[in-house]
Amino acid sequence: MVDKFVGTWKMISSDNFDDYMKALGVGFATRQMGNMAKPSLSFSVDDQGLICMRSQSTFKTTEVKFKLGEEFEEVTADDRKTKTTFTLDNGKLIQKQCWDGKETTLEREISDGKLVAKCSIGKVTAVRTYMKEA
Structure with missing residues (x-):
């Protein structure tokens, strides 16, 4: 399941x-701030299987709680109101x-001990890489 994502990850490249x-x-x-931010990303799972993903930087902290496969309304760090499904x-x-x-x-996977996030819209893809904090 998502257990391998649980923990806190610090961004090392973007x-x-x-x-x-x-x-x-x-x-x-907002792009200027987004480019300067080096967020940490943390994942946790509660007893009911609710997953919490928290992104924290000096500029902004966002948190979403979700269950896999269930659509919910999300307000993103750049204030878009989206219908989101994990x-x-x-x-x-x-x-x-x-x-x-x-x-x-946004496709996140663990590869060689790093969390790699590929963010895609149309033909544009960004890759952000995180290392797990001890």
């Missing part, structure tokens, strides 16, 4: 994130966000 945010429609000032597919945690006729997919 590639093409500005182009990804542009494709999402994020404004210049699924698990071949060990990858897939987050699909839909809003205003647009769709983005």
Whole structure:
């Protein structure tokens, strides 16, 4: 299940994130902050199987709680209001966000002890890599 994601992860690299945010429609000032932020990402699971994903940086902290396969309304760090669904597919945690006729997919997987997040919208993909904190 999602057990391998549980814990706190610190971002160590981010590639093409500005182009990804542009494709999402994020404004210049918010993109500047997003590019400077080095968020930590933490995952936990409660007794009822509710998964909590928390992204924390000096600029903003966001938290979503979800069950796999159940759509919910999410307000993203850049204030988009999306219909979001998380699924698990071949060990990858897939987050699909839909809003205003647009769709983005965030695919997270553990590879070589790192959490690799591929963020895609249309033909634009950003890759953000995290190391687990001790």
